[in-house]
Amino acid sequence: MPIAMPDVANQSCATTEGTLDWVGMSHIEVPLMLALHGEAPRQVSAKVEAFVNLADPKAKGIHMSRLYLALDELSRESSLSHATLCNLLDTFITTHEDLSDQAFVKFDFDLHLRRKALITEKQGWKAYPVTITGQVVEKQLQVELKVNVPYSSTCPCSAALARQLIQEAFVTRFAGQQQISSELVVDWLGTTQGIVATPHSQRSVAEVKVKLQHNVTEFPIVALIDAIEDALKTPVQAAVKRADEQEFARLNGQNLMFCEDAARRLKHTLNGLTEFEDFWLRVNHYESLHAHDAVAVTVKGLQGGYRA
Template sequence: MNALTLPDIAAQASRQNLPLEWVGMCGIALPVLLGGQRLSARIDAGVSLDDGDARGIHMSRLYLALEMLEQENLTPARLQRVLQRFLETHEGLSNSAYLTIHADLLLKRPALISPLAGWKAYPVSIDAHVKNAMFHVELKIDIPYSSTCPCSAALSRQLIQQQFIDDFASSPLQHADVLDWLGSTNGIVATPHSQRSNAQLRVRLDDYLDDLPLIALINDAEAALGTAVQTAVKRADEQAFALANGQNLMFCEDAARRLNVALKRSPGINAFHLKVVHAESLHAHDAVAESRWNWVTA
């Protein structure tokens, strides 16, 4: 019995002669190495279909090329090699290749005062593409932080001042009495509202970089904001966190400007687009600010 050749339907000609900008797969499960850490990732991989007469691409070839990401740390050079493999296996069909890696980067973060530490997950995406023979890498990072409203803080201070006037207007001030008043709920009658907030950073890297500076970017952003959310804490850490919030009052506009300055100082970045979202505790809607530098939307 003669063996039959398996049909290759994708090799058939298209009936419409229409090129496509992106064809591939999304959500491919793959373990990857980043900074020596094994991460469970989801991969989007694709190429352009520039030959409008071709019915389809060879998706299995893209899938097999992703094996190059399993054994060694993710670097710009390794990403470029994978994309080049995409194009080599689609010679005559594709001129552009695309690869996006989605994962949660786990970092162990120390408490502010005590010796405790805990893990925090940062959603990250690494977007690499070759288009018109040019290779580019972009990083996307979500960073949670706390924000305390400056307006609410000022209004709270005014109420405390008024309560102080009411309580001590007709009595001489004694140090012990004032100290007791400051430590009581009768004295501190109002507190400003705070909310968990999120900074969404999207940065384009310089071509000369040998590594992906995800951790450095996270550290720079958290230092600029001053109020990164915590993991394991004791009361001393919680008090230090309250102090940090009190010394870093910020509207969403303030947070966006702080991050703008910090990212411009970070080495290896030639463009960025950032967005901060303050999930208001006063309102039922969010407060949002965005900022760009050298960012051109393709």
């Protein structure tokens, strides 16, 4: 007679008893079809975390394979949408009857979007790191999205200091001249002696996390990215011809930003978006003046909501 396979999770007890908040797996590699509003599902390569709580203090452990297989079924047989995310969390709990009543799942992936050039008709890909998180705690479903949006920020202080140097260069160059030909000035402005200093800019990243309102049953990821880029005005570009680069220079010059300015712009925009119950944001200016970064963090400010 074959000897029965041992089943430690079911047949033995915890050596030290106690409940646990989350138990599960992280870094699960899963290709998924992602359902987004108004387009066919597209494939993303996700890293997933899947957890349930362990509410039985005596149980040895949860059933990891049940979480994994539910996720695998989602990957093979359907696409990731708000509805399938809810079903997945529900399956996590129902396959852990007597053990768990809370579930958590997190998907991390890059979302590639086609982005238009600023002036020309060119287009290119931009990859945005996205996180979708779902959890059921005390029977309440909560869905969060997080996106990272790269942009350019030009320092307003540096711009003012550069302008002063340009004014001083002008005074030196044209000192004592009562009448100056505009042609001469235009030529001079087109030289490095004319624009004697340039302000520093830096690649910057806005990290934005939002909690969906309960009546929102889609993932408004693209709308969120668009809103962030519209607020900042200087998103990092994909395809760039000279005309696009010149427009980028103009946009940078007209949208000088400390990290505080960027954070306030985003806060203002997010306060106006009704799909989101709460938000948290952090802007990181990866300084070119310093070897350290300038950072601003803020939240909507709801009681019991996100904390900075």
